[in-house]
Amino acid sequence: MHISSKLIRDMKHGSEEAFNTIYEHYHKLIYYIVIQYVKNSEVAKDLTQDAFIKMYNAVRSNEEPRNFHPWFVTLTKNIVFDHFRRNRLNQYDINSEKTLAEFPDPSYQAAPGVISFQSLSPLEKQILDYKIVFNLTFKEIADTTGMTLSVVTKIYYGMLEKLRIEMGGNTI
Template structure:
C-alpha cells in the first residue's frame, strides 16, 4: 500500500510514467474480473483500458481511506456497470482457454477441467448482475468481505446476504439439473 501511495503521488506530481506501475499491478486481476462479467475477451480488454483511463483521471479523488485496490476495483466495476447500462450489454458465450490453467497434459484431465469450468461459468451467468459480481470478487479475485463491501458500496451484511443467496441459487440449479458440482448441493 505504501508503494502504491508513492506511485500515486508521483503521478499526481506530473510523472506520468509512474502510472505504469499501477497498470502492471492491476491489469491482470481487473481483466480477469471484467472478462468474467462480459464473457468476451475483446470487450474485456476495451473496458479495462477505459477503466484505467478513468482511474488515471480520478486518481486525485483517492483519499487514502480504505485500500487502493478496493478503490481501483470500484472505479473499474462502476465503469463497466455504466457501460452495460448504456449499451444494454448482452452477455456472450466465449471459450476461455482453460488449458493454460491445467497442470496435467492428460487429455481426460483437460477435458474434465474444461467441462467443470464451463458448468461453473454457466451457473454464475444465471445469477443477477449484483450477485454475479459479488461471487466473482469473492472467489475469482479472492477478496475479503470487507473489500467487496467497499467496492460495491454495500454494507457488509448485504454482501454476506447476496453471497449466501447466490450460492443457494447455484445449489438449487445443481440439485435440479445435476452436473459436476454435487458437493455444492449438499450445502458446501
C-alpha cells in the same frame, strides 16, 4: 494489497513504478468487470486500457481518491456504460464469448455431489467470483459493490449453505 495514498501520490508525480504496481494489482479485476458487461474480449481489452488511462489522467489532474478501490471500480463501470451509450447497445451479442461468471445452461443437470451453481443469483455469483477468483476480502467486496460488510458476509455464507444443500449436505 491496499493501494496507499503514497503510491497514488507517486503515480501523480509521474512514477512509472507506482503506475506499474497499481496496474499489476488491478488489471485482472478491471478486465473482469468490463468483460462481465461487454462479453467481447477485444472490446474488453480496449475498455480496460481506457479505464487505466482515465484513472491515470484523473489522478494526475489533482483527483486523489480517498478510497481508491471503489473509486476505480466505479470509474471502470462508468466507462462501460459510456461505451454502451455511445454505441447504443441495449442487448448483448448472443454469440459472445463465455466469461468467468457464466455457468451451465439451465437444462444441465449436475451429477450428485457436483456443484452446478444453477441455484445462485447473479449477485451471489459475483460475490463468489470476487472472493474466490480475485481473492478479495469481504471489506473489499463491500467497497466494490457498495454494500455493507454485514450484507456481503450474509450473502456469501448463505450462498455456501445453499451450495452445501445442493451437494446433498457434503462439505464444500
